[in-house]
Amino acid sequence: MTDAAVFQARGIGKSYPGVRANDDVSFTVAPGEIHALLGENGAGKSTLVKMIYGLVRPDEGDMVLNGQPHQPADPRAARAAGVAMVFQHFSLFDALTVAENIALGMENPPPRRELSARIAQVSQDFGLPLNPARRVVTLSAGERQRVEIIRCLLQNPRLLIMDEPTSVLTPQEAELLFATLRKLAGHGTAILYISHKLEEIRTHCDRATILRHGRVVDSCDPREHSARTLAAMMVGGEMRPIDRSGRQAGEVLLQVKGLSLPAPTAEGTALKSVALTLRAGEILGIGGVAGNGQDELLAALSGETRSAPGSILLEGADMSRLGPEARRTAGLLAAPEDRLGHAAVPDFSLTDNTLLTAGARKQLVRKGLIDRSAARAFAEAVIRAFDVRTPGPGTAAKALSGGNLQKFVIGREVMQAPRVLVVNQPTWGVDAGAAAAVRQSLLDLAGQGAGVIVISQDLDEILELSDRFCALNEGRLSAPVPTDGLTLDQIGLMLGGAHGMEVAHL
Amino acid sequence: MIDPIALFLLLLSASTPILFAALGELVVERAGVLNLGVEGMMIVGALSGFATAYYSGNAFLGFAVAALAGALVALPFAILTQFLMSNQVASGLALTLFGLGLAALFGKPVEGVKAPSMAAGPLGLNWIVWLGLAMVPAIWWFLNRSRTGLILRGVGENHDAAHALGYDVRRVRIAAIAFGGAMAGIGGAFISVATVLQWTEGMTAGAGWIALAIVVFSNWTAVGVLAGAWLFGGVTVLQLRLQAAGVRVPVQLLSMAPYLATIIVLVAISARQKFSRRAGGAAPGSLGQDFHALR
Numbered sequence: 001m002t003d004a005a006v007f008q009a010r011g012i013g014k015s016y017p018g019v020r021a022n023d024d025v026s027f028t029v030a031p032g033e034i035h036a037l038l039g040e041n042g043a044g045k046s047t048l049v050k051m052i053y054g055l056v057r058p059d060e061g062d063m064v065l066n067g068q069p070h071q072p073a074d075p076r077a078a079r080a081a082g083v084a085m086v087f088q089h090f091s092l093f094d095a096l097t098v099a100e101n102i103a104l105g106m107e108n109p110p111p112r113r114e115l116s117a118r119i120a121q122v123s124q125d126f127g128l129p130l131n132p133a134r135r136v137v138t139l140s141a142g143e144r145q146r147v148e149i150i151r152c153l154l155q156n157p158r159l160l161i162m163d164e165p166t167s168v169l170t171p172q173e174a175e176l177l178f179a180t181l182r183k184l185a186g187h188g189t190a191i192l193y194i195s196h197k198l199e200e201i202r203t204h205c206d207r208a209t210i211l212r213h214g215r216v217v218d219s220c221d222p223r224e225h226s227a228r229t230l231a232a233m234m235v236g237g238e239m240r241p242i243d244r245s246g247r248q249a250g251e252v253l254l255q256v257k258g259l260s261l262p263a264p265t266a267e268g269t270a271l272k273s274v275a276l277t278l279r280a281g282e283i284l285g286i287g288g289v290a291g292n293g294q295d296e297l298l299a300a301l302s303g304e305t306r307s308a309p310g311s312i313l314l315e316g317a318d319m320s321r322l323g324p325e326a327r328r329t330a331g332l333l334a335a336p337e338d339r340l341g342h343a344a345v346p347d348f349s350l351t352d353n354t355l356l357t358a359g360a361r362k363q364l365v366r367k368g369l370i371d372r373s374a375a376r377a378f379a380e381a382v383i384r385a386f387d388v389r390t391p392g393p394g395t396a397a398k399a400l401s402g403g404n405l406q407k408f409v410i411g412r413e414v415m416q417a418p419r420v421l422v423v424n425q426p427t428w429g430v431d432a433g434a435a436a437a438v439r440q441s442l443l444d445l446a447g448q449g450a451g452v453i454v455i456s457q458d459l460d461e462i463l464e465l466s467d468r469f470c471a472l473n474e475g476r477l478s479a480p481v482p483t484d485g486l487t488l489d490q491i492g493l494m495l496g497g498a499h500g501m502e503v504a505h506l
Numbered sequence: 507m508i509d510p511i512a513l514f515l516l517l518l519s520a521s522t523p524i525l526f527a528a529l530g531e532l533v534v535e536r537a538g539v540l541n542l543g544v545e546g547m548m549i550v551g552a553l554s555g556f557a558t559a560y561y562s563g564n565a566f567l568g569f570a571v572a573a574l575a576g577a578l579v580a581l582p583f584a585i586l587t588q589f590l591m592s593n594q595v596a597s598g599l600a601l602t603l604f605g606l607g608l609a610a611l612f613g614k615p616v617e618g619v620k621a622p623s624m625a626a627g628p629l630g631l632n633w634i635v636w637l638g639l640a641m642v643p644a645i646w647w648f649l650n651r652s653r654t655g656l657i658l659r660g661v662g663e664n665h666d667a668a669h670a671l672g673y674d675v676r677r678v679r680i681a682a683i684a685f686g687g688a689m690a691g692i693g694g695a696f697i698s699v700a701t702v703l704q705w706t707e708g709m710t711a712g713a714g715w716i717a718l719a720i721v722v723f724s725n726w727t728a729v730g731v732l733a734g735a736w737l738f739g740g741v742t743v744l745q746l747r748l749q750a751a752g753v754r755v756p757v758q759l760l761s762m763a764p765y766l767a768t769i770i771v772l773v774a775i776s777a778r779q780k781f782s783r784r785a786g787g788a789a790p791g792s793l794g795q796d797f798h799a800l801r
Contacts, residue, residue, distance in 0.1 A: 054672070055670065074672045075670065075671055075672030076672040078672075079672070087670060091664070091666070091667035091670045091671060092664070092667060093659070093660050093663040093664045093667060093668075093791070094663060094664065094791055095659075095663050095790070095791060096656075096659060096660065096663060100656055100659075100660075103653075103656060104656060104657065104660045104668070104671060104673075105671055109653070
């Protein structure tokens with residue numbers, strides 16, 4: 001390894017109307033280094049890598065790649081210069097085959113047969129098995145990521161950018177990903193790794209550049225710091241520790257038995273005799289890789305999908321044939337994963353959005369007429385209690401940042417004092433500060449004697465919050481296990497392991 | 507008795523206008539654009555092709571001009587939907603109404619005149635019929651084997667991903683829309699220049715709508731488009747023969763038959779396809795959605 005940097009950014013700045021996305025950002029990535037870009041949502045990580053990949057042009061500053069000035073006009077130019085990128089939201093084409101997807105990501109793809117052979121070669125070298133003829137729509141999340149990675153590897157990149165690659169993987173799949181990255185780094189490729197998962201950065205990255213509000217605030221060796229100090233650097237202050245005290249399990253609130261539902265769509269998952277019991281003051285964590293029935297389970301519990309009579313009982317009363325409104329009145333509330341479009345209407349004001357779920361339970365609608373002042377007062381109460389940063393309750397939901405809207409939609413349900421609250425991915429894509437606030441509110445709610453079900457793909461979150469844990473795998477729910485003493489490895493095995501991945505032996 | 511071979515040759519002719527229009531729309535939709543203006547582009551092609559053939563005396567020149575006119579009249583649709591982010595359904599419907607009105611206005615001088623005759627190709631079939639049949643494997647090859655076709659399918663399947671990889675979504679779509687217009691123009695001209703040999707207002711008689719239905723029917727494949735066009739053409743020819751043979755069924759019912767058959771098959775196939783996305787080949791993922799590059 002040489003000391004010459006693969007990539008260097010000097011004084012990069014970028015402004016959008018009203019926002020300074022990046023300000024005087026400088027950092028250096030050495031060959032064979034796994035370099036983490038760490039920061040909260042909105043800290044400017046994505047804008048920065050988009051500039052390196054040629055999707056956005058910087059307003060000021062300059063970049064150097066392999067000693068050459070790097071000013072890509074578009075992603076093709078960036079790829080030609082040796083930059084490859086794996087996107088956070090997969091940039092794949094569902095209806096096309098693996099080989100076609102890879103060909104689209106290359107400048108001059110070889111003829112089809114040769115390309116298939118090269119895909120097979122690379123997937124063997126790096127232990128990432130893939131069939132080039134499969135359609136992407138039939139692949140699991142982990143397999144889709146392999147397509148993206150192989151697409152990058154075929155171009156022999158000098159700099160590989162990975163944007164939150166592990167958010168959709170099981171712990172085992174993540175381990176294999178890091179083994180692959182390690183091997184790649186060993187060949188001298190520099191890797192720029194974006195994440196806000198502190199533990200994985202601590203264990204796997206050689207260097208971390210920490211961004212806050214678009215500026216570099218620190219640069220360190222993450223292996224020498226605790227997750228807590230890294231988090232403090234990220235948010236610019238100490239994190240409040242989560243308080244789990246003051247809870248004990250009481251009487252049974254929610255009982256689900258023999259809940260089976262067919263898949264709602266071709267891509268959906270059927271629920272297969274799901275059974276669970278939830279007690280007062282308890283938090284039940286349900287983990288699983290995306291697409292194993294999370295959305296379907298939430299829909300069945302919230303009342304969007306009806307199920308067979310007697311399959312869902314709330315304090316002994318049968319809920320299974322009731323719609324969402326009747327279930328809310330009875331005290332069974334839910335907050336779905338997709339905040340914009342499912343949990344909230346993007347173009348409605350926050351006041352109108354509170355009416356949608358709190359109308360009956362908080363008596364905001366009288367004799368068919370909306371009580372505007374009561375609705376506004378409730379929306380203001382949620383904004384105040386959950387520290388939602390917004391000009392006021394008249395703001396449209398879509399104008400809020402992801403974290404703020406998430407605090408609002410969770411707060412809207414929590415403030416209705418539910419008997420049982422079901423949440424799906426409560427802190428997905430939310431920065432560390434807002435996530436801590438949401439988690440604490442769920443713990444407080446359980447502390448007041450409500451039952452909470454947390455469906456999440458973030459296993460750290462489940463371990464932090466829940467008393468018992470169930471795994472959801474292809475629509476089947478495992479028996480609950482207590483979370484005390486449970487390790488991530490054990491959870492990973494419960495989730496169905498690594499889906500056939502193996503580490504390459506070179 | 508009806509001679510099956512003669513009937514098949516008639517079927518080939520009867521299905522040609524729809525085959526052209528539907529192959530064009532197939533490419534447009536695989537690029538992710540829903541253009542409901544096929545009927546309008548066809549009628550503009552029918553008039554411009556007929557007028558050119560009549561005044562120049564050269565029918566083949568008529569087809570060339572019809573293709574050009576079809577592509578030109580599709581351009582406002584391309585500008586509206588790709589640059590001004592107009593709704594594709596509304597813009598497409600407007601294109602149909604625009605084309606019908608435009609053709610009716612400028613068609614007055616050529617009403618009642620006869621088109622020049624064309625030299626027939628092999629088997630006594632028009633050369634344009636052969637061209638249409640040749641377009642089926644050509645478009646199949648373009649979509650499934652060529653690099654440009656792969657990019658076009660990528661743009662139609664997931665325009666955000668295509669953009670992220672550095673492809674120019676707008677340019678691909680505008681080219682596809684122009685190609686669709688040209689194909690619809692040729693299809694329309696076949697009706698006026700090669701079949702009816704006259705110009706009458708509204709003479710495409712819903713063929714553009716059938717072409718749109720056939721693209722769905724085809725499951726967005728070139729071979730499927732051919733099957734759909736032959737089904738429609740076959741029932742058309744058959745009902746004409748039955749009318750000529752004096753079958754005691756009201757003429758209106760017989761004339762309805764091709765449209766009815768298309769609708770029935772379409773419904774049957776859609777019901778089956780509802781769950782078949784995993785099997786592949788169904789509607790392009792970004793079909794009908796506006797693309798706005800978020801930077």
